[in-house]
Amino acid sequence: MKAIIYRDNGTPDVLQLVDRDLPSPGPGEVRVRIAVSGVNPTDVQARSGVAHAKQFPEITPHLDGAGVIDAVGEGVDQARTGQPVWLFMAAAGRPTGTAAEYAVVPADRAVPLPENTDFEVGASLGVPALTAHRALTVAEDGPRRLAPGALNGKVVLATGGAGAVGHAVIQLARWAGATVISTVSGPAKARLATAAGAHHVINYREGDPAAEIRELAPNGVDIITEVALGANLALDLAVLRTRGTISTYANDGGKPVQLNVLQNMVLNARLQFLVLYTAGPEARAAAVEDVTAALHDGALPVGEDHGLPLIRFPLHRTADAHRAVESGAIGKVLVDIAP
Missing domain, CATH: 3.40.50.720 (NAD(P)-binding Rossmann-like Domain)
Incomplete structure (x- = not known):
């Protein structure tokens, strides 16, 4: 699979497009084919080293994204395979985030997307x-x-x-x-x-x-x-x-x-x-439930007509996506990974 990685903190120039083996989900995990990855200031701060010291030798960035579950690990309902989801905190405490064709995350960080909700909406949630x-x-x-x-x-x-x-x-x-x-x-x-x-x-x-x-x-x-x-x-x-x-x-x-x-x-x-x-698992779980309810009610649309312009880049231009966030681009910066 194609993935963005960095091995050292620094400017967006440290980001590289590489080939990596397809990951397998472990117990309690799911693998998601990523359609859209969301870029947040916290992703940029982590890459630059401002947020915290780098925790792993190699990191695939980005906390947020959306896509489709294509494999599940032990203990996860097989029926979730094929389920469209939005992801949050994908790279929190883990070396691999959503700036890749596939991401493995704990099952509770892959939240079902309501029917007819676009991936760009899902990737704009999270943080x-x-x-x-x-x-x-x-x-x-x-x-x-x-x-x-x-x-x-x-x-x-x-x-x-x-x-x-x-x-x-x-x-x-x-x-x-x-x-x-x-x-x-x-x-x-x-x-x-x-x-x-x-x-x-x-x-x-x-x-x-x-x-x-x-x-x-x-x-x-x-x-x-x-x-x-x-x-x-x-x-x-x-x-x-x-x-x-x-x-x-x-x-x-x-x-x-x-x-x-x-x-x-x-x-x-x-x-x-x-x-x-550090908000705690209870606060995050409540937020996930309520945000999903708002999604079901159609309360969280994105795009310029809804007050949040979308600024999009392909995977190989993830460094440019980070530069857009750093420059204060108005709107939501997204990386398109799969149709």
């Missing part, structure tokens, strides 16, 4: 959708699970609504009944956040964004999903309601975070940091 679910379910007085009505009466602020996680936040929050506000940096991104389903979109570079948000949410925002905490914390605290939650999944731009302790104490604010790897 973004599960992170978004976590961000929306950590509030002190909020739900631990998402479903229609779970966020009724709540106001969610999705910062960076044109990004992959922000897009998933908008879609899941709206599906669960929240009023969704999104902040963006310009008109093009505003159009994407609106297409994703945000009720209100505010350009944070113009006017008085705090006043605009407070006009929409006089009692304050219940949950803020934050992509750039250092840059946005002052605005977040200006619009957060008492006992509200800021769910932080990134700090784009790298601006240092300075906390006004008294202000946070008076608000009884919850500042929740999150990453999928």
Whole structure:
């Protein structure tokens, strides 16, 4: 089979297209013929060595993807053979991810795709959708699970609504009944956040964004999903309601975070940091179930008309896909592997 590998951390130039033997699934595992592989910032960080030290002599990257199960290991229902699936955390703690024609993963990381769901949708889930679910379910007085009505009466602020996680936040929050506000940096991104389903979109570079948000949410925002905490914390605290939650999944731009302790104490604010790897198996399993339910309801479409442009590369240009992520491409970067 064809696979992308790297043996050393570094720039996208360390990625190589090679031939490898077809892997066999072990007990509790399935083998998936990959149709589409999803590329996330965390994949780029792992390859560069920023995220963590390289764990294996040779690594095939990418956590997310979608395809069809073509073989199962001992203890896995044979009926799963031929099942279309979406994959998450394929390369987490393992040397082989989805940037290959086939990938072997634990059976519970291969989630059945609802009928008539495209592989591009499945490959766009994983890190973004599960992170978004976590961000929306950590509030002190909020739900631990998402479903229609779970966020009724709540106001969610999705910062960076044109990004992959922000897009998933908008879609899941709206599906669960929240009023969704999104902040963006310009008109093009505003159009994407609106297409994703945000009720209100505010350009944070113009006017008085705090006043605009407070006009929409006089009692304050219940949950803020934050992509750039250092840059946005002052605005977040200006619009957060008492006992509200800021769910932080990134700090784009790298601006240092300075906390006004008294202000946070008076608000009884919850500042929740999150990453999928250490969220725990129960939280991840709940997220998988709820995201799949949203898929069944047609709540997670992708593509420019739905607020998430798709940027596609063939397998042999995986290095270019990584460069696109590194350059801040707007949309979801995908690697097409099989028809």
